[in-house]
Amino acid sequence: MRCPYCGAFDSRVLDSRPAEEGNSVRRRRECSECGRRFTTYERVDELPLMVVKKDGRRETFDRSKLLAGLITACQKRPVPINALEELAGEIERDLKSTMEREVHSRDIGEQVMRRLRELDEVAYVRFASVYREFRDVQEFMREIEQLITRKI
Incomplete structure (x- = not known):
């Protein structure tokens, strides 16, 4: 996952938990380059009905x-x-x-x-x-x- 602050590609996951009634996963990450923290969300990629x-x-x-x-x-x-x-x-x-x-x-x-x-x-x-x-x-x-x- 690319860091939104410095653009580095290496980050580590600090915390994961379900979000949006279990439809996605919220991940708290820390950039290996600049040390700043950011949040990402992971969802299943669905085709529209x-x-x-x-x-x-x-x-x-x-x-x-x-x-x-x-x-x-x-x-x-x-x-x-x-x-x-x-x-x-x-x-x-x-x-x-x-x-x-x-x-x-x-x-x-x-x-x-x-x-x-x-x-x-x-x-x-x-x-x-x-x-x-x-x-x-x-x-x-x-x-x-x-x-x-x-x-x-």
């Missing part, structure tokens, strides 16, 4: 967009924000664990709906109404009837 949109465009998966959608669906509902953050993290982990580099937006939407149904039924219906793009009240009512039927 790409989302294939309905129109065929591709964009990088963005956890914050997923979380924003969950927050919108749960607005004015008794669902704690940490439950939504945990849900977004679970979905992200599931998507990345498949080892696929591309995922269709509909697959993400289906995962969100399945998990929201268990977490909060009103939030589920809100999300489904936007995600499924209901064209009329009858489609909306069919979705609610299916939800009621599953509960019985």
Whole structure:
């Protein structure tokens, strides 16, 4: 590791510890040339997960967009924000664990709906109404009837 102060390549590790919830390693180093100390972070180099949109465009998966959608669906509902953050993290982990580099937006939407149904039924219906793009009240009512039927 190159010293940020003198540019020397030789340094020794003084301390290592997990950082960022175990996703990286923080290393405290000392330069062998100038003796100054500095910190480095080591992370796994991941390929980005790409989302294939309905129109065929591709964009990088963005956890914050997923979380924003969950927050919108749960607005004015008794669902704690940490439950939504945990849900977004679970979905992200599931998507990345498949080892696929591309995922269709509909697959993400289906995962969100399945998990929201268990977490909060009103939030589920809100999300489904936007995600499924209901064209009329009858489609909306069919979705609610299916939800009621599953509960019985």
